[in-house]
Amino acid sequence: MEYFLQQLINGLTLGAIYGLIAIGYTMVYGIVGMINFAHGEVYMIGAFVSLIAFTILGTFAFANPVVAILIVLVAAIVFTAAYGWTVERIAYRPLRGSFRLAPLISAIGVSIFLQNYVHLLQGAKMKPLQPVVTGGFVLAQDGGFAVRITYLQIGIVVATVVLMAAFTLLIQKTSLGRAQRACEQDRKMAALLGVNVDRTISITFVMGAALAAVAGLIFTLYYGAVDFFIGFLAGLKAFTAAVLGGIGSLPGAMLGGVLIGLIEAFWSAHFPIAYKDVAVFAILVIVLIFRPTGLLGRPDVEKV
């Protein structure tokens, strides 16, 4: 039981990171209709910006972790969002109106470019970070085994839930969110009503990148080490989460992320850890076969 509880906590934390990245996939897909395969790399850049910002703050011997995290958060969001905006502007917008596969191929190109760009600038080695947030609670004790939840894990889950709720409200209730959904449903009509479609799409990419930046910051804090390759696998898993939850659905992305996190945690606990990724991607295959619209996705049937 205690062991189960511990894996549940670990799985939820991991799932929160996947979920935050998955929202970026799902939003861009929902509104632009393309899979932004460079999104994992944008997340990796968010992690690197966080690491660099922490290192800079560290040289000033910054003591208060909450203030430090807030400063890093702002820096990570600003820089990562700028990357997200630029990628869309350079690699996707010129291909709008082209054939469907063109932006997808371009996205893979951007992904390879960003990996090598960070590789060149930062080197191939793992960059470590001193723990910023330490401590936690012991929830239960059974003989030699203690179920621990760290302050960081609590913070991660709370931040994720808050962001999820804020973005859902934004999309459902604000004028910007309505414009985004209008662009998804009928771009030309949205333009006829005064929506600047190009700008709305740019904002969507910026929002997705901002969430990826938060996920990157969380990763940096949680694992304490970053390299140029972390975006690849995390991006694929977050994409799997988005498909599992139903691509285009925000709550679906979060649910998918949490499920993937839990599957990974529990698989690692009970089966050979080397196969945990196999388990995750097997889920992707199974979902695509039996429920291609995902858990919360809707089939595209409309009365015309």
Add this chain to the structure above:
Amino acid sequence: MSALLSIERVKARYGPVEALRGVSLHVDEGEIVALIGANGAGKSTLLMTICGDPRAAEGRVVYAGRDITGAALHEMVDLGIAQSPEGRRIFPRMSVLENLQMGAFKGDPANFQGDLDRIFALFPRLAERRSQRAGTMSGGEQQMLAIGRALMSRPRLLLLDEPSLGLAPLLVAQIFATIREINRERGVTVLLVEQNAYHALRLAHRGYVLVNGEIRMSGEGQKLLDDPDIRKAYLAGGHG
């Protein structure tokens, strides 16, 4: 009266097809002008070309004294041009209310509630269904929604594409009465595309007949209605 909208020798292509072959027409401030013609004559293309998509390959579109031939689609609302386009194009996965909110996207939020009440007074059906997903409504209700959405932007020029399409006769009469009301009471200028020539020409001050991308005839609505050629071509089978 001065021309609010004038289209001067406009040519436009829709893919490989030359849909408009040098069309000229004008709409004066406060008028209702009907554009009639058979399927595929280029009526809908003309309305979209006014808004810039497809852009006129030749000729000019002048609105309120300003050349808007090269203006972007999303600038139309700011100019005071609203369109209820071919196929209605309501947002199917949004509620009726959200569709109307989209209509007021560029509007002053202070006007919203008053404008909404007026649309609901015009189309009580929309008030009843305000939270329903627009895609699940009947064709007639979607038509009302498309017109209501266009009105939410407080247009000076309203472009209506086949407002009577697919509607029961009673509803057709109601929609046309509504268009007259909008024109009279709010001074909205209307350019109306219709296959239902009888109703359209009775409503309109003036009309144009579009054949294969060219204006074949024009004149006062009643005069066109009395024209034997038009009667034969567009009014055969009685009162549409």
